[in-house]
Amino acid sequence: MMKLALGAIGVVFGDIGTSPLYTMKETLGTHGMTPTPGAVLGVLSLIFWSLIIVVSLKYVTFVMRADNKGEGGIMALMALAQRSMSGSARARWILGLIGIFGAALFYGDGVITPAISVLGAVEGLEVAAPSLSRFVVIIALVILAGMFALQRHGTDAVGKAFAPVMIVWFVVLAVLGVNQIMQHPQVLWALSPVYAVRFFISHGYASFIALGGVVLSLTGAEALYADMGHFGKKPIRRAWFFFVLPALLLNYFGQGVLLLNNPAAIESPFYLLVPDSLLYPMIALATAAAVIASQAVISGAFSMTREAMSLGYSMRMPVVHTSREMSGQIFVPWVNRMLMVLVFGAVLGFRSSDNLGAAYGIAVTGTMTMTTLLALVVARRHWHWNWVVLIPVGILLLTLDLAFFGANALKIAHGGWFPLVLGVWIFIVMTTWRRGRELVIREIKQSGLALEPFIENISEHPPLRVPGTAVFLTANQNAVPHALLHNLKHNKVLHERNVLLTVETLETPTADPGERIEITELGGDFYGLSLRFGFAEDPNIPRALSKCSKLGLPFDMMDTTFFLSRETIVADARRPGMALWRDKLFAFMARNALPATAFFQIPGNRLIELGAQVEI
Incomplete structure (x- = not known):
């Protein structure tokens, strides 16, 4: 438990x-606010109660209960909520939109976090040596470039150094805060919510704007839930309540005394x-902590991308495993490159942590609101909470989330548009891919021949059979795969044994051994085979086929040939479905997606691909 808690300190709490x-600088130093005693105590009270209610009660106590076979994060939560609404297709569709929009905003957070964390750390040079202030942006870019360059080597080796660095960081935070609080212990009166109420009454509209700065103290709350599968609930909870939370509060109150x-x-x-x-x-320690915080968000983006690919919300991309011991440590080159370009653009465009602070909160609070909605659905449908309990909890959490979101929405014109536009674009891309795949599968099913009459006809008029096993990847077990028809039409032969293979992704992170493989004998040496994988697993078809012998369907890989239809997507404005520009966007993504054979790890020397044109 102690080892896991220390690991959580190093990875989970960096952001x-x-x-x-x-946080204090952004809240009290901008938007016309001045650090008067009443304002300082009011903001400290807001930060304290926000950390208690939003992080401690909402995420650590409530949301972390919603584990999907031990996995956390908004994609896992979305899958859990959808599974609890299995009887309503419309409800599942709405929950999918909520989850995908939250995930899209998380990518916006993944762009802003490295930029603001590294800039905020390097800006210490402006205090230590004001003459170096003009080099802050350049130094930040160099640090970020090195960080993104190291991603391909994985976080396995670097991760061992994370915990000691972050432990030192939190200890230093606490010591700096205690040193100030001892000089002015009356600052602890701000623990009372009365000071937060007085702040709202005395400052009016300005206090609502200040919430946009207070929310910066909550950044990284999603990481507590997203990384639950790596460390477990108890280690994260203990690390938070007994180490991280006290250190943060001591430092915030120490800054309050200074002001x-x-x-x-x-x-x-x-x-x-x-x-x-x-x-x-x-400055060096803060920079190291900022890099660690950025690393956690980037790794989260990699994991979320893999889950989105498995659940059908993202085009397939190459995924590189950087550790032989931990399957969760992955590197997605395409995402890494895009994040690097966008982070560089954010640093060069905003040029300071103050400016980035205005852009930050909108993505974080949007994701927090989506998480609350999904968690409330799980509480009602999965845990069977009574409405008497659910309604007050929902009102409290959504009121806070929407208040923070509304305060940050006021900053859209001052930089909040950046993560919002980025999130909306990613949402469009993800939903376009999902809808495009549905249209392709629909067209394939409509144009396919019924399987049962085809097998009967083969039995009555047998073609030439050749030795070996043919595996045809198909999305419809009731129709004849196009690749099978083309092979029979052009080569005039049929293999001795023909297997129609469908790969399904479950709404759980891993598949149970009993549900992994399902074999159906169709007659005439035809077999239906369903392989099921969890959304956090890598679908390895050859490895799964090697386990079919125990169920009466052995495979010799040297005597097995895989057949696959590669669809060429053609956008047609006359067909119902999506707008023409979305059809073209989907066709572009389909052309550049990783081939299904590589995604399913099918050996290229055992593969035959046959082309098929699909109009959507």
Whole structure:
């Protein structure tokens, strides 16, 4: 338990752990706010109760109960919610849209987090040596370039250093805060919610705008849930309540004391806590913590992309495993390149953590709201919560989420548009791929021949049979695969044994051994075979076929040939379905997607592909 808790400190809490770098500065130093005693105590009270209600109660206590066979994250939560609504296709469709929009906003968070974390850390140079301030952006870009370049080597070796660095980081946060609080312990009165209420009453509309800065203290809350499958609930909960939360609160309240004594310190309240002699080591430590925080978000984007591919919401891409021991440690080159370009664009466009703070909250609060909606569905349908309990919990959580979202929506014109536009575009791409695949499968099913009469006709008029096994990948077990028809038509032969193979992705992260393989004898040496994989698994068809011998269908890979139809998508405005521009977008993605054979790890020397044109 202790080992897992230490590992969670190193990986899970990097994002939320670096939020003290910029939260107080963004909340009290912009949008016309001034660090008066009432404002400082009010913001501290808001930060405290936000961490208690949103992170401690919502995520750590409530949402983390919604594990999908131990896996967390919004994609796993969406699959769990959809499974609980198995009887309603419309409800499943709505839940899918909610989950995908939350996931799309998570990618926006994945762009902003590395930029704001690294910039916020490097900006300590402006305090230590103001003459170096013009080099902050360049140094940040160099650090980010190195971080993205190292992704292909995986986080296995680097991850061993994460926990010690983050433990030192949180200890330093706590020590810096305690040093200030001892000088002015009255600041702890801000633990009372009365000060938050007074802040709203005295500051009016400005207090609502300040919520857009307070939400920065919650960044990384989604990581607690997303990384649950790697460490488990109890280690994350213990690390949060007994180590991370106290360290964060002590540092925030320490910054509060500094601002009470010296309001001008709002220019950099975090670094002005640090003694001058330790400023450069602190900048180095903060930069290391920021890189770790960025690493966690980037790794989360890789994992979410793999889950989206398995669930049919993303085009297939190459996935590289960077560890032989941990299947969850993966590298997705295409996502890494896109994130790097977008992060560089964010750094060059916004140029400071202050400007990025205005762009940050919209993506985080959007994902938080989607998570709440899905978790409430699970609580009602899966846990069978009574409405008497569910309604008050839902009102409390959604009120907070929507208040934070509304406060950040006010910053759309000041940079919030960037992650929002990015999230909307990713949402369009993911839903277009999903809908396009549905249209392709529909066209294939409509144009296919019925399987049962075909097998009867083969029995009555047998063609030439050749030795070996032919495996035809198909999405419809009741129709004759196009590849089989083309092979019979052009080559005039049929294999001794023919297997119609369908690959299904379950709404659980892993498939149970009993549901992995289903074999149906169709007669005439034809067999139907269904292979099922969880959305967090890599679908390896040859490995799964090797286990079929125990169920009476042995495979000799050297005597087996795989047949697959490769569809060429043609956009046709006359056909119902999607708008023409979405048809063309889907056709472009289909041309550039990783071939299904590579995705399913089928050896190229055992494969025959036959072309087929599909109009949508």
